[in-house]
Amino acid sequence: MSINKLDGAQALVKCLENEGVEYIFGIPGGVTIPIFDAFVTTGTKIKFILCRHEQAATHMADGYARATGRPAVVLVTSGPGATNTLTGIMTAHMDSIPMIVVSGQVLAAMLGKDAFQEADIYGMTMPVVKHSYLVHAPNDIPRVVREAFHIATSGRPGPVLIDMPKNVSVGPFTADLRAEMDLPGYQPQPEAFDKAAVQAIAEALSRAVRPVILAGHGVIIADACAAVKLLAEKLNAPVVTTLLGKGGFPETHPLSLGMLGMHGTAYANKAVSECDLLLNIGSRFDDRILGLPALFCRNAVKIHIDIDPSEIGKMIVPDLHCVGDARLVVEQLLKQTSRLDTTDWLKRLNGYQRDYPLQYRRTDGLKVQHVVEEVYALTGGRAIAVTDVGQHQMWTAQFWKVDQRHNWLSSGGAGTMGYGFPAALGAQFGRPQDLVVAFVGDGGFQMTLCELATACVHKLPVKVFIMNNRYLGMVRQWQEMFYDDRRSGVDLEGNPDFAKLAEAYGARGLRLKRTADVRKIITRALEYNDGPCVVDCHVMKEENVFPMVPAGKALDDMLITAPGKRRKTAAGEKQ
Amino acid sequence: MQPNGKKDGNTHTLSVTVANKPGVLARIAHVFARRGFNIDSLVVSASVEGDFSRMTITATGDPGGLEQIIRQVNKLVDVIHCTDHTGEDIVLKELALIKVHTGPAARAEALQIAAHFGAASVDLTETSMILMATADSEQIDALLALLKKFKIVELVRTGKVVMARGEQPT
Numbered sequence: 001m002s003i004n005k006l007d008g009a010q011a012l013v014k015c016l017e018n019e020g021v022e023y024i025f026g027i028p029g030g031v032t033i034p035i036f037d038a039f040v041t042t043g044t045k046i047k048f049i050l051c052r053h054e055q056a057a058t059h060m061a062d063g064y065a066r067a068t069g070r071p072a073v074v075l076v077t078s079g080p081g082a083t084n085t086l087t088g089i090m091t092a093h094m095d096s097i098p099m100i101v102v103s104g105q106v107l108a109a110m111l112g113k114d115a116f117q118e119a120d121i122y123g124m125t126m127p128v129v130k131h132s133y134l135v136h137a138p139n140d141i142p143r144v145v146r147e148a149f150h151i152a153t154s155g156r157p158g159p160v161l162i163d164m165p166k167n168v169s170v171g172p173f174t175a176d177l178r179a180e181m182d183l184p185g186y187q188p189q190p191e192a193f194d195k196a197a198v199q200a201i202a203e204a205l206s207r208a209v210r211p212v213i214l215a216g217h218g219v220i221i222a223d224a225c226a227a228v229k230l231l232a233e234k235l236n237a238p239v240v241t242t243l244l245g246k247g248g249f250p251e252t253h254p255l256s257l258g259m260l261g262m263h264g265t266a267y268a269n270k271a272v273s274e275c276d277l278l279l280n281i282g283s284r285f286d287d288r289i290l291g292l293p294a295l296f297c298r299n300a301v302k303i304h305i306d307i308d309p310s311e312i313g314k315m316i317v318p319d320l321h322c323v324g325d326a327r328l329v330v331e332q333l334l335k336q337t338s339r340l341d342t343t344d345w346l347k348r349l350n351g352y353q354r355d356y357p358l359q360y361r362r363t364d365g366l367k368v369q370h371v372v373e374e375v376y377a378l379t380g381g382r383a384i385a386v387t388d389v390g391q392h393q394m395w396t397a398q399f400w401k402v403d404q405r406h407n408w409l410s411s412g413g414a415g416t417m418g419y420g421f422p423a424a425l426g427a428q429f430g431r432p433q434d435l436v437v438a439f440v441g442d443g444g445f446q447m448t449l450c451e452l453a454t455a456c457v458h459k460l461p462v463k464v465f466i467m468n469n470r471y472l473g474m475v476r477q478w479q480e481m482f483y484d485d486r487r488s489g490v491d492l493e494g495n496p497d498f499a500k501l502a503e504a505y506g507a508r509g510l511r512l513k514r515t516a517d518v519r520k521i522i523t524r525a526l527e528y529n530d531g532p533c534v535v536d537c538h539v540m541k542e543e544n545v546f547p548m549v550p551a552g553k554a555l556d557d558m559l560i561t562a563p564g565k566r567r568k569t570a571a572g573e574k575q
Numbered sequence: 576m577q578p579n580g581k582k583d584g585n586t587h588t589l590s591v592t593v594a595n596k597p598g599v600l601a602r603i604a605h606v607f608a609r610r611g612f613n614i615d616s617l618v619v620s621a622s623v624e625g626d627f628s629r630m631t632i633t634a635t636g637d638p639g640g641l642e643q644i645i646r647q648v649n650k651l652v653d654v655i656h657c658t659d660h661t662g663e664d665i666v667l668k669e670l671a672l673i674k675v676h677t678g679p680a681a682r683a684e685a686l687q688i689a690a691h692f693g694a695a696s697v698d699l700t701e702t703s704m705i706l707m708a709t710a711d712s713e714q715i716d717a718l719l720a721l722l723k724k725f726k727i728v729e730l731v732r733t734g735k736v737v738m739a740r741g742e743q744p745t
Contacts, residue, residue: 310646
């Protein structure tokens with residue numbers, strides 16, 4: 001077929017190619033057959049990864065995007081294919097992930113007539129996308145694709161949906177493949193930040209005695225990591241990170257206090273509670289890090305740097321703020337700040353680190369913390385760590401120290417169970433040379449385990465550690481702590497033998513049951529590189545995550561250890 | 576004295592300039608709905624430049640929440656800008672059509688009341704008339720209150736439209 005005469009589907013593939021797309025994750029269906037045909041007829045270099053569920057396809061794309069910093073593409077069919085992507089789109093939206101979802105749609109003439117596999121995905125996704133398109137004509141495709149990538153990747157990134165009716169895919173394309181964007185309402189100007197605001201922030205910093213830097217996901221997205229490190233070192237200011245900010249500042253750095261928030265370290269939460277200045281760089285003050293918002297940082301000058309103006313004052317009204325790109329703003333700030341003497345403050349915080357370390361006992365039985373620490377040690381902390389959602393996620397966040405951006409993947413805002421495993425596969429596609437380890441729960445893993453097939457087909461050497469406690473553990477923990485241990489709907493009886501299940505797919509399956517075997521089994525898993533390796537870790541059933549800030553409490557009201565046994569509050573009194 | 580006809584601290588009049596793209600109204604409505612704000616009135620019309628439309632939205636809710644809504648509306652890709660004109664020096668008008676049940680006996684009084692408010696009769700039958708009023712919302716409210724003594728059969732109000740006075744752009 002002559003390439004001079006393209007149809008809409010071929011034009012779409014060409015445009016995606018022009019955007020540098022390497023992989024497309026998805027599943028075909030009736031109305032996307034023309035697009036799948038175009039993969040063949042255009043001879044494109046783009047590799048299509050056939051997933052087993054559309055939700056998993058979106059998480060895979062998400063993992064690719066988080067691990068590489070590049071936008072990722074999903075292709076699904078209309079109706080159920082499209083609606084299955086909703087969770088993944090919402091996950092990407094909550095965490096500002098650049099993702100393009102192309103959904104097939106029924107013939108435009110059939111729209112609104114309840115056609116077979118028709119779903120108003122354009123309408124359904126509206127609250128969870130950065131922007132969306134329903135393509136009307138083949139010749140609009142180059143502009144739509146160009147705009148979609150620009151919107152997804154610029155400013156505060158996010159997912160963009162392109163809904164392609166079948167008649168657009170099969171219709172003749174007669175325009176130029178390069179098109180101008182037409183976005184009069186979207187002109188992000190990250191460099192046009194308010195210099196006077198930065199000056200005011202610098203002056204506030206110069207007066208600070210107990211400063212804390214809060215590094216959020218924005219530090220990673222804007223690649224402000226080096227600038228933030230310089231700033232922290234110049235100010236001698238400790239750094240706390242959010243769950244998604246892990247990797248924005250090296251957690252092995254002496255100034256790092258680790259993660260703050262509901263399950264953050266005691267010393268991070270104490271630092272934030274006792275500081276006299278909080279410099280938030282690229283975090284949206286999520287409710288999981290605030291404790292009781294009214295008491296959050298109540299005696300501190302609060303400063304907020306964010307690229308998204310709608311985040312300023314949304315949760316916390318800052319004393320000073322600057323809207324702009326985190327890297328550019330911090331680089332400017334670096335020029336205007338001078339050294340601070342924070343010796344006393346750091347001494348106090350070091351005391352907290354000594355008095356309230358993260359801890360657990362290895363002698364009680366096999367624990368998630370133990371497995372995480374051992375994998376960390378055996379990989380030299382250099383692996384890309386991916387988590388699912390729940391207790392294991394918090395333990396991994398506590399014990400896995402991330403030193404580099406893009407090496408920590410976790411569903412934060414959405415808290416999407418089922419995210420971890422497919423996201424790890426996406427990360428491995430994006431960075432084939434790097435080691436990818438996934439920590440998942442037995443609950444979350446079962447939501448997307450069908451992707452074992454995808455992992456085996458592509459021989460992805462991802463190591464999956466299933467933290468199997470046969471419970472939906474985080475809910476069980478809440479029931480134990482706040483509902484008088486009335487357990488309801490949390491017992492995962494009926495779990496399969498995960499190692500056997502993995503073997504059935506053609507993956508390597510291992511079992512870890514005894515504390516004594518931790519090192520041996522993990523080593524065995526790390527040595528297997530011919531495909532995915534699943535390690536079914538039979539961890540203690542009823543271990544709880546601490547420290548914990550109970551809902552509705554201030555950050556310094558956290559429970560550092562389990563109540564009842566050896567209860568210590570932040571104030572240090574025994575109860 | 577509230578020059579723009581603001582009823583209380585919680586009623587706001589926003590002016591939104593948008594690119595003429597499908598779905599833009601739905602996106603804006605979503606932002607209001609999600610934060611539990613009620614849109615009291617909404618007017619959409621073409622602006623001077625053909626590719627853009629102008630919306631005037633009156634909404635009720637707490638001012639802090641509204642500020643957030645304005646920022647979120649501004650963030651939408653197809654929104655050029657969204658401004659709150661509450662408390663600013665603006666011209667704010669709306670148009671009302673009021674169908675009043677009036678026999679011959681009451682007709683003269685109804686017309687007299689209408690004339691006081693600058694309203695005109697645009698339809699007249701043996702038993703009814705339609706009055707058209709263009710005024711501030713408060714004046715229309717006052718007119719309606721006086722017309723209550725007759726039977727108001729039907730009422731249509733366009734919702735408010737605003738424009739900044741003088742050289743100031745809206």
